[in-house]
Amino acid sequence: MIRIIPPRSGVAFEVKRGEHLKVIDPQGEQVADLVAFNRHDTGEAISSGRSIDYASKIYLTTGDPVYSNRSRVLLRIVEDTVGRHDFLLSPCSAEMFGIIYGDDQPHRGCFGNLSEALAPHGIAPDAIPGAFNVFMNVPVDAATGIIRVEPPLSRAGDYIVFEAQMDLLVGLTACSAGQSNNFAYKPIHYEVIAHA
Ligand SMILES: [Zn+2]
Numbered sequence: 001m002i003r004i005i006p007p008r009s010g011v012a013f014e015v016k017r018g019e020h021l022k023v024i025d026p027q028g029e030q031v032a033d034l035v036a037f038n039r040h041d042t043g044e045a046i047s048s049g050r051s052i053d054y055a056s057k058i059y060l061t062t063g064d065p066v067y068s069n070r071s072r073v074l075l076r077i078v079e080d081t082v083g084r085h086d087f088l089l090s091p092c093s094a095e096m097f098g099i100i101y102g103d104d105q106p107h108r109g110c111f112g113n114l115s116e117a118l119a120p121h122g123i124a125p126d127a128i129p130g131a132f133n134v135f136m137n138v139p140v141d142a143a144t145g146i147i148r149v150e151p152p153l154s155r156a157g158d159y160i161v162f163e164a165q166m167d168l169l170v171g172l173t174a175c176s177a178g179q180s181n182n183f184a185y186k187p188i189h190y191e192v193i194a195h196a
Helices: 048-055 094-101 109-121
Strands: 003-005 010-015 020-025 032-038 065-067 073-080 132-134 158-164 168-173 188-193
Touching: 003 010, 010 109, 020 032, 020 073, 032 073, 032 109, 048 065, 094 109, 109 168, 168 188
Parallel strands: none
Antiparallel strands: 003 188, 010 168, 020 158, 020 188, 032 132, 032 168, 065 073, 073 158
16 A cells, blocks of 8 residues: 655654565655664664665665664665665754755754654654665765755656565655755655565
8 A cells, every 4th residue: 555755744664574665756856765773673773884885886776785783784675766866965954954055944854754753663863864865866076075966866656665674663754855856845655565
């Protein structure tokens, strides 16, 4: 069953080992921040640093594993119709909107949405790791390291599928940052698919 995350909001849910998590961009050009924890020991969470280190690249796609802070594979990407996601930048937050956009009354962002969604599962805000930013398009200049946040390459109906490698608690958002989403806030769809 496909579930809907309304614009600028987030959810938390469980995914069992072997199940597939499909994240769909229903309208195109919309980012979804994804975090994941070992369901049975939430001190273990996705790690961008370890995943990038072991993959020796910053753009992960089909076939690539997503590692935890304890160097175990939490998720594996098994399908990807876009091929461009960001694993460098932290979830958008009220503080970030103040620092980068100069907002006086900033939205709480993906970080605030993840904090609220994960709180009932015992995850404190400080324990939220850097997210795998599904569909986020952050090209890097190879010589200078300068990064740009560009509109996602995803079009309506594009998706990515992860296979859970252990029982997981997942946080997922429809991102709230203007620049990341070509200045239009759209929903994200997702589906947890039981393994056969
Ligand atoms: Zn965001």
